[in-house]
Amino acid sequence: xxGVMQNPRHLxxxxxxxxxxxxxxxxxxxxxxxxxxxxxxxxxxxxxxQKENIIDESGMPKERFSAEFPKExxxxxxxxxxxxxxxxxxxxxxxxxxxxQPQHFGDGTxxxxx
Amino acid sequence: xxxxxQIPAALSVPEGENLVLNCSFTDSAIxxxxxxxxxxxxGLTSLLLIQSSQREQTSGRLNASLDKSSGRSTLYIAASxxxxxxxxxxxxxxxxxxxxxxAGTILRVKS
Numbered sequence: 001x002x003g004v005m006q007n008p009r010h011l012x013x014x015x016x017x018x019x020x021x022x023x024x025x026x027x028x029x030x031x032x033x034x035x036x037x038x039x040x041x042x043x044x045x046x047x048x049x050q051k052e053n054i055i056d057e058s059g060m061p062k063e064r065f066s067a068e069f070p071k072e073x074x075x076x077x078x079x080x081x082x083x084x085x086x087x088x089x090x091x092x093x094x095x096x097x098x099x100x101q102p103q104h105f106g107d108g109t110x111x112x113x114x
Numbered sequence: 115x116x117x118x119x120q121i122p123a124a125l126s127v128p129e130g131e132n133l134v135l136n137c138s139f140t141d142s143a144i145x146x147x148x149x150x151x152x153x154x155x156x157g158l159t160s161l162l163l164i165q166s167s168q169r170e171q172t173s174g175r176l177n178a179s180l181d182k183s184s185g186r187s188t189l190y191i192a193a194s195x196x197x198x199x200x201x202x203x204x205x206x207x208x209x210x211x212x213x214x215x216x217a218g219t220i221l222r223v224k225s
Contacts, residue, residue, distance in 0.1 A: 098211040107157035
């Protein structure tokens with residue numbers, strides 16, 4: 001069973017460009033979560049999605065960030081007009097159901113902004 | 115607002131020692147608690163999940179306990195090995211399914 005797949009593993013962007021991070025959940029999992037780990041800080045929740053629905057985006061910055069989980073294909077975290085402060089490791093997790101089910105994590109995408 | 119604290123922040127022990135990592139949380143209204151391991155530059159590996167109705171879970175040399183009423187969990191590692199060196203993260207799941215993480219304990223096991 002393939003785990004949670006994230007790509008790319010490393011992404012370099014210049015200030016003002018767009019970054020697109022992809023996450024394919026584990027087979028049979030319909031719940032996807034995005035977390036961000038800033039340098040020297042802990043992991044922080046960003047957004048929780050089910051197929052075609054955003055359930056909770058309380059951790060997402062109000063501007064420039066968006067996320068989707070379409071009916072077909074991976075979940076996408078999109079950052080527009082990136083700034084240096086967006087440099088971080090972005091992790092995706094998935095679960096079969098919400099709440100009491102364990103979340104399984106991908107290896108993350110390390111985003112560097114020049 | 116839920117806050118998760120892990121003590122100690124870092125720990126260095128000789129190989130073979132038994133050790134305990136501590137985690138505390140401020141709001142006892144949780145669904146479950148998960149312990150993870152993170153290696154440098156890698157993702158998170160789930161070690162143990164304890165449901166809110168459970169008191170402990172065991173996997174190999176690992177044992178995790180949960181005292182929900184006092185807002186505490188411990189991860190016990192028996193007979194530590196150099197391969198156990200990593201950052202250990204505690205996280206609680208509260209209503210809404212999101213994980214709230216502690217800052218982690220950096221463990222180094224010396225051979």
